Amino acid sequence: MATTNGDANTATSAQHSRLNSPVEPSANGPPFLTTRRFSTFAKETILPSFRRTIKGAVLPPGTKGYEESLLVYNGAIQPRPVVVVRPYDSEDVAQVVRICRRFGLTMSVKSGGATGYGISGQVVVDLAKTMNSVWVVTEGGDKPVVRFDGGCRVADIDEATCRRGFITPLATYQGVGAGSVLGGGLGYVGRKWGLSVDNLVEAEVVTADGKVLVANEKQNQDLFWALRGAGSNFGVVTSVVSRLHKQRTCYSGVVIYPMESVYAAKLILGRWSEAIGYGAREEMSTSAKLGCDVNGSPLVMLSFCYSGPEDDAKQLIHPFMSSLPYVPVMNSLRTRDYIQQQRNTTQYIPAAGYRYGIRGEHLTQLTPEVISFLAEAILHLPQDATRSVIDVVLLGGAITKVDEDATAWVHRKAAYEVTMIGTWEEEEQDVENKKWLDETLARLKQFSFGPPPNSQDVPAAEMATVAEKVYGSNLNRLRALKKKYDPTNFFRFNLNIEPEGGAVPDEEATEAILGAQVAEVFSPSSIEARPAQ
Ligand SMILES: Cc1cc2nc3c(=O)[nH]c(=O)nc-3n(C[C@H](O)[C@H](O)[C@H](O)COP(=O)(O)OP(=O)(O)OC[C@H]3O[C@@H](n4cnc5c(N)ncnc54)[C@H](O)[C@@H]3O)c2cc1C
Secondary structure, eight states: OOOOOOHHHHHHHHHHTSTTOOSOOOSOSSTTOOHHHHHHHIIIIIHHHHHHHOSSEEEOTTSTTHHHHTOOSOTTOOOOOSEEEEOSSHHHHHHHHHHHHHHTOOEEEESSOOSSGGGOSSEEEEOTTTSOOEEEEOSSSSSOEEEEETTOBHHHHHHHHHTTTEEOOOOSSTTOBHHHHHTOOOOTTHHHHOOTGGGEEEEEEEOTTSOEEEEESSSSHHHHHHHHHHGGGSOEEEEEEEEOEEOOEEEEEEEEEEOOSHHHHHHHHHHHHHHSSTTSOTTEEEEEEEEEOTTSOEEEEEEEEESSOHHHHHHHHHHHHHTSSSOOSEEOOEEEEHHHHHHHHHHTSOOTTSEEEEEEEEESOOOHHHHHHHHHHHHTOOTTOTTOEEEEEEOOGGGGGSOTTTSSOOOTTOSEEEEEEEEESOGGGHHHHHHHHHHHHHHHHTTOOBOOSSSOOOOGGGHHHHHHHHHGGGHHHHHHHHHHHOTTOOOOSSSOOOOTTOOOOOHHHHHHHHOTTGGGSOOOTTSOOOOOO
16 A cells, blocks of 8 residues: 555645744654545544544634634744644543544644644644633632643733732743743743743643643652653643742833944943843843844843842842943833733734744853854844844743752753844745854854753754753653653654654554544544534
8 A cells, every 4th residue: 555645744744844844744644545545534534533522623724713723923834734623621632632643643732833833733733712711819729829721822821810919930922822831931030930830830731642631749740740841742731720929010121222333242241241140139030132123223132120129120230231331222121010011021022924933042151252243143134134133031040949850941050041033024035044043053052051942943853962952961751751651752743852762653543544443433422423514
């Protein structure tokens, strides 16, 4: 029998050859089917199986909602999966996993859509539209917590918790989703309250065998450990419980200086890192963005967020600002509601839909040499790429108080996270902009010691090497757990961890495809049959 992949695979393959797609097309679509037979198989067997057993929406190409579910931050990625499923609940998610495993289909999970990984499977599970509820529990339990669904965006969670005067630490950009929580979650209260993963109390997860598990410090502890930094490798997280901290306001805002030269950047960032560095009070979170204004003129934008009294913040920031021979073109520092700080930050980030590439690295020191070449990179951006930015975020504080092996997120001793976000408009500019990203990354790597799990768009060929750096000394334990929870590497559209000993073939799928009664397998009596859409 022929062993070519099906229609959907072929279409996806063409799209995935585009720049920025983090993953190569899957080589293991349904086995033993020719292209024509796969189309028939999808229409007559796969889709009816979903429709009969899923309570949420089943959206093949051409249906309302299919295209909408495939929109992600990076406008260059436009795959054509066989079907998008918007699950109603975790049992629906488990059923999708079982069907995909049975038919040998690849599956990916989308939440906020900040990456291309979430829409790279033959079946896309879009959690964002249907599993996005938030519950804030501040009374009755031991400590205040927030429970949120796996399809929530940072904005959904922030709005619900801040309204009640509480915070759970999340990413600064409110457009990202639960994927950011599972990969770390670094934001403007990180030095005070830790990363998102440091505040996780519990997660509900659908694992590769189609079971719904609860993971916390008492149940499935090994899974709970792995979820905190490598989460997307171990299942579909359908809900999360996170600790809340009482905080309504912060002293925050941006101070913007023109970046006339490399010298100016060196002076500003050099003094910034001396005055407000790794050892600074943990109430202070801060970052420096090197980028351009709307006219394309280079600038340095310093962001500050102090989770404490205004006077204390001023004592830190004002002497630093007075030491500079420059006058800021903008200073928005003041006490404000934390929710406003989060909303403001999101406004400074280019809207979704441009072509973009993102790579990050960790540093122990911000030396003049590093500042120089980062500034040079901004001064020599490709033409029309003035939305591109290099973001230098101070770590330390609460982040560093957690041991490297206490969670899967390993780089606890890093002092800075540097993220390069290349943003451009036209396909013809892909090569030039990718070159800019690659060259800047190559120089940065001479000084850095590993990237964060978030902030990555990794070409498949580099995945194993990058994973080694991302997970560092925790990689071996993660590979052993991957073998335990996902031996076939079913959850592969992410910053991928290869199971210890290599991924094993999915025997179950092969048998099912060959079996004559395959379409009849999926009608569990517990799930009400539904008419075809
Ligand atoms: C503009 C921009 C700003 C950013 N700012 C920050 C920041 O301030 N701080 C920070 O920490 N990171 C930041 N990031 C990085 C971001 O956190 C990661 O890209 C993260 O993976 C995005 O998650 P998502 O749900 O939005 O994306 P998606 O593309 O939907 O998902 C990303 C990955 O997580 C998996 N995933 C998503 N949801 C689930 C789930 N419920 N269960 C299992 N797996 C899941 C997906 O399969 C995929 O592998 C930023 C990214 C961008 C593009």
